[in-house]
Amino acid sequence: MLKRINVNQLSVGMFLKEFCGSWMEHPFWRSSFVITDPKDIATILASSIREVWIDCDKGRDLAPGEPLVSFAESEAEVDAELASVVGEVRQLKRVPSIVEFGRAAKIVARSRQAVTSMFEEARMGNAFNSSGAQRLVDEIADSVSRNPGALISLARLKSTDDYTYMHSVAVCALMIALARQLGLDEEKIRSAGIAGLLHDLGKAVIPIEILNKPGKLTDEEFSIMKSHPEEGHRMLLQGSGVDAIALDVVLHHHEKTDGSGYPKRLKADQISLFAKMGAVCDVYDAITSNRSYKAGWCPSESLRKMAEWTKGHFDPKVFQAFVKSVGIYPIGSLVILSSGRLGTVIEQGDKSLLSPRIRVFFSTRSHARIRPEIVDLARGQDKIVSREDPAKWNFPDLNEIWSGLPDSTRASRPPPC
Secondary structure, three states: OEEEEEHHHOOOOOEEEEEEOOHHHOOOOOOOEEOOOHHHHHHHHHOOOOEEEEEOOOOOOOOOOOOOOEEEOOHHHHHHHHHHHHOOOOOOOOOOHHHHHHHHHHHHHHHHHHHHHHHHHHHOOOOOOHHHHHHHHHHHHHHHHHOHHHHHHHHOOOOOOOHHHHHHHHHHHHHHHHHHHOOOOHHHHHHHHHHHHHOOHHHHHOOHHHHOOOOOOOHHHHHHHOOHHHHHHHHHHHOOOOOHHHHHHHHHOOOOOEOOOOOOOOEHHHOOHHHHHHHHHHHHHHHOOOOOOOOOOOHHHHHHHHHHHOOOOOOHHHHHHHHHHHOOOOOOOEEEEOOOEEEEEEEOOOOOOOOOEEEEEEEOOOOEEEEEEEEEHHHOOOOEEEEOOHHHHOOOOHHHHHHOOHHHHHOOOOOOO
């Protein structure tokens, strides 16, 4: 059983399943472990984390009668609670992800080159070329319209060296998918894509040693990092034909609904719909990506954590639409089914967020590989029991299993789940 408790109730011997709090304040590289050292508890108490999930089946339980915030029988039960909040996904005509992966991989490769060049031009002080960016966004938008999960999942496979560039590509695709989920017209969908592609352009002038620092930034370094929205906005104003929505998102994608964001400390309705969209997409790709200073979280775990931050950070309606656009179990998620089989998500379900299509390939009962088979959970013959940590199983071909693309395994190891 999983129990959500206050950090003051932690004790040695408990199995800490996950933290409930901001990714930037997460005090450990790992998120699931047995607490064996009182110093670990002291570290948690010193952070901004106020609540955690413990697994009573794997470690010490609370003393009888101690209060708890909430409990769940399984991770799947918590996921179901999130699914019930966001509702059902919009029905969009699309091609199977396995069909789109090949085309999406080529677009991702071209995008990497184009965005790298765009940032290099910005570093040299050259004016922004809006026509080149628009052509790239059109390609990404076409892929997302055919199947949103394919390109989004491939763009997540980024190395720490090309993080800044591929992060821009990923946020572009996420913005397009979210805009479609919100029912925006084609012109605004394209504008959302441009905004996502350019949202971090200001990082082109941030010193590399700060961008890639393998550790927490000093107050001075963080102040420099926080200048990138205004720097990007300034760069775009020097060009011509830049979309007004892009200008807004570049400047305001770090604003929070409670007014604690930057650079203008805007609140709630002072923040535009597109800037609210940018905030969600930016954070999601950041926390699911491996960084120089922190390993990424798996997509499904990230969504659960972001749901906890909705109050004060994200607009609830925008976040709910975002979950619908990527799914409770995004493509590439590693899961265990009630049949004891292990598999990866390869496609979202047509109707339910809890019923994706899974490619099973391993039996946890016989501890052996099995012939790969696609299981459609919408047919009700099996169901997800829990998410799994890819690092725990160490399958070297995991990315190939869900994408069918051998080369994708070389891009990056999947973040842990």
